[in-house]
Amino acid sequence: MEAFVNQLPIGISIGAVLLLIALGLTFTFGQMGVINMAHGEFIMAGAYTAYLLQDLTGRMAVIVALPVAFAVAGLMGLILERTAIRHFYGRPLDTLLLTWGVSLVLQQLARDLFGAPNVQVQAPAWLQGGIGTLPYNRLFIFVLALLTVAGVWAYLNRTGQGRRMQAVMQNRGLAAVSGIDTGRVDQRTFFIGSGLAGVAGVALTLIGPVGPTLGTYYIVDAFLVVVAGGLGSLLGAVVAAAGLGLLNSYAEFWSDASLAKVIVFAVIVAFLQVRPQGLFVLRSRALS
Amino acid sequence: MNAVTNLARLRGPGIFAVVAALALVVAPLALEPFRLGLLAKYLCFAIVALGIGLAWGQGGMLTLGQGVFFGLGGYAMGMHLKLVEASSLPSSGSSSGGGPALPDFMVWSGVEELPALWAPFADPVFALAMVVAGPVLIATVLGLLVFRQRVRGAYFAILTQALAAAFVILLVGQQGLTGGTNGLTNFFELFGRDLADDSTQRGLYIVVALVLGVLYLGARQLVNSRFGRLLVAVRDGEDRVRFLGYDPAVVKTIVFAISAGMAGLAGALFVPVVGIISPALLGVVPSLELVVAVAVGGRFALAGAVLGAVVMGYAKTSFSEQFADGWLYLQGALFILVMTLAPKGLVGLAASAREALAARRRPAVPASRTVKEIA
Known part of the structure; x- marks a missing residue:
């Protein structure tokens, strides 16, 4: 029982990180059918943004970096969308390979700019320590994830832009004939989705070192969250991220770290037997 | 016309025979x-x-x-x-248990x-x-x-x-x-x-x-x-x-x-x-690298997949021998280029080059004639 309680915060904080990463993915993947393998490198860009800001702001870098990293990663996403992905709509598998090429280039670029060894970002002093077994930095990530979800929810449901985004997600053709400029909505979606990756990157600096391959550790799991949660579903992403985080931490605890991933994979395949489209599905009459 | 189509039909097996001979006879002797x-x-x-x-x-x-x-x-x-x-x-360590x-x-x-x-x-x-x-x-x-x-x-x-x-x-x-x-x-x-x-x-x-x-x-x-x-x-x-x-x-x-x-x-x-x-x-x-290789060679043709794997394998060895870092840039860039400009890969490029060549060599068929032939 004690072990159960001890694993809980670890699981939740893994879930919070996955959620921050998967939030961006679920929009770019859900709305545009784009499998963005470079999403992991946007995370990395966010983390390095915090690292660079350290020189200016000292230990407050993490806080200052949150909006800056959002803008940096968002801009990178926007550039990627405008220059390359735009030409690939309707060919999701091709975007996967294209963006993987981009991610290779970005990783090597990071290696050349910042060096291959990992770097550290100093957490603010007030994030050291914790309540019982729950460290403050994990708590901070958890709160950050909650706030981000709230922000995204408000954006989607309370602003005109967000509603247009949902409209395009649900039925692109119908949205277009209703007068929505789907191209603009796509750009915005990609900016926000990639920006969220940058925020996730800043959060990751709190729990580990920053290196050129930072993003690749999380990207596979984050995609699984999107698959299990259902495309483009905010609630699905939240539930799936929490579920996968907990599953990861308990599987690691009860078996060992190497078996845990296999267990998680088996659970997901089993889960897809029951809900092949993920937890929450956008209902439509489209066949596929 | 018949002879041309017969020749075209033989091109595939012909290429296969040449490649097989190169791979099985020439390569083991020459390399x-x-x-x-x-x-x-x-x-x-x-x-x-x-x-x-x-x-x-x-x-x-x-x-x-x-x-x-x-x-x-x-x-x-x-x-x-x-x-x-x-x-x-x-060895001593392994046989102790019997x-x-x-x-x-x-x-x-x-x-x-x-x-x-x-x-x-x-x-x-x-x-x-x-x-x-x-x-x-x-x-x-x-x-x-x-x-x-x-x-x-x-x-x-x-x-x-x-x-x-x-x-x-x-x-x-x-x-x-x-x-x-x-x-x-x-x-x-x-x-x-x-x-x-x-x-x-x-x-x-x-x-x-x-x-x-x-x-x-x-x-x-x-x-x-x-x-x-x-x-x-x-x-x-x-x-x-x-x-x-x-x-x-x-x-x-x-x-x-x-x-x-x-x-x-x-x-x-x-x-x-x-x-x-x-x-x-x-x-x-x-x-993923192998999938990349298939895409570079040409995914819609089986020969393209094979070609891509050999070409990319060779490229990787020869580039990373000289500059290890450059290889990632090159691989990434190559991949972006192939996906945007030539989604059918090397085989697709070869095919369109051949078509372009053929189109230049023989005068364009008048539209009316094709219609008549079909009718």
């Missing part, structure tokens, strides 16, 4: 042993690529986890070679008894059967589970990628069972032949080339059969195929299993050729 070994390695990758070409190019299943099947085949072979070697060298001899890395990591999983691999027939049966079995189970629920496209790609990631973590974690990060290495003999010997390596190269050739012909036969048409139909309109009364899940599972079996076989050949099988060779990135 020094080191280069021949490299070529054998590329041909192993080409076997995997052939499977990807079938599954992805013809069947539309983007599988990002072929490294798993490659690894299963490779480890099956590696385990057998390790056990043979351990039993032929009665049981079967232990491979060297198990002794190092403190394993006392041969794990039950390993024991049957001492039998060469079992090991060779597992090379293909293991991957085929896993691919069949996964394929049935996934395809019957109509999980497809990007979802399938992501699942296979997650499988590759989980497989590598498992291999690294089970140090005593799999050799961990180091994998299985230090092989000295294969079925009684010295692996360091040049003639063994040359023989191995011939075997790899022959296997590739046979599999290529078999895959071509498959693609040209009725089943192959069905496969392409599933790729282009899975729901329509279902409405016609076929079960796309079965078609896809069969082809996925075939591609897995090819990857397993390639892994088994890879082990004696290169002398190592380790997690670094089968993870997410190596699996």
Whole structure:
């Protein structure tokens, strides 16, 4: 029982990180059918943004970096969308390979700019320590994830832009004939989705070192969250991220770290037997 | 007109014959042993690529986890070679218990008894059967589970990628069972032949080339059969195929299993050729690299898949010999260019070049005449 309680915060904080990463993915993947393998490198860009800001702001870098990293990663996403992905709509598998090429280039670029060894970002002093077994930095990530979800929810449901985004997600053709400029909505979606990756990157600096391959550790799991949660579903992403985080931490605890991933994979395949489209599905009459 | 079409029909077999002659006769004579070994390695990758070409190019299943099947085949072979070697060298550490001899890395990591999983691999027939049966079995189970629920496209790609990631973590974690990060290495003999010997390596190269050739012909036969048409139909309109009364899940599972079996076989050949099988060779990135190679060569033609694997393998070796960092840039850039400018790969470029040439050589056919011919 004690072990159960001890694993809980670890699981939740893994879930919070996955959620921050998967939030961006679920929009770019859900709305545009784009499998963005470079999403992991946007995370990395966010983390390095915090690292660079350290020189200016000292230990407050993490806080200052949150909006800056959002803008940096968002801009990178926007550039990627405008220059390359735009030409690939309707060919999701091709975007996967294209963006993987981009991610290779970005990783090597990071290696050349910042060096291959990992770097550290100093957490603010007030994030050291914790309540019982729950460290403050994990708590901070958890709160950050909650706030981000709230922000995204408000954006989607309370602003005109967000509603247009949902409209395009649900039925692109119908949205277009209703007068929505789907191209603009796509750009915005990609900016926000990639920006969220940058925020996730800043959060990751709190729990580990920053290196050129930072993003690749999380990207596979984050995609699984999107698959299990259902495309483009905010609630699905939240539930799936929490579920996968907990599953990861308990599987690691009860078996060992190497078996845990296999267990998680088996659970997901089993889960897809029951809900092949993920937890929450956008209902439509489209066949596929 | 008839003679021209006959010639065109002979072009495919003609190219195949020339390539086969180059690969089987010229290369073993002309290349020094080191280069021949490299070529054998590329041909192993080409076997995997052939499977990807079938599954992805013809069947539309983007599988990002072929490294798993490659690894299963490779480890099956590696385990057998390790056990043979351990039993032929009665070293002090391994024979103390009186049981079967232990491979060297198990002794190092403190394993006392041969794990039950390993024991049957001492039998060469079992090991060779597992090379293909293991991957085929896993691919069949996964394929049935996934395809019957109509999980497809990007979802399938992501699942296979997650499988590759989980497989590598498992291999690294089970140090005593799999050799961990180091994998299985230090092989000295294969079925009684010295692996360091040049003639063994040359023989191995011939075997790899022959296997590739046979599999290529078999895959071509498959693609040209009725089943192959069905496969392409599933790729282009899975729901329509279902409405016609076929079960796309079965078609896809069969082809996925075939591609897995090819990857397993390639892994088994890879082990004696290169002398190592380790997690670094089968993870997410190596699996993706092979998909990249297929895309560069041309995914819609089986020959393109083979060509791509050899070209990319060669490019990787020669570039990373000189500037290791540049290779990642080059690979990334090449990939972006191929996907945007030439989605049909090298084979597609060659085909359009040939068409352009032909169009220039013969005057354009007047529209009215074509209409009359059709009528």
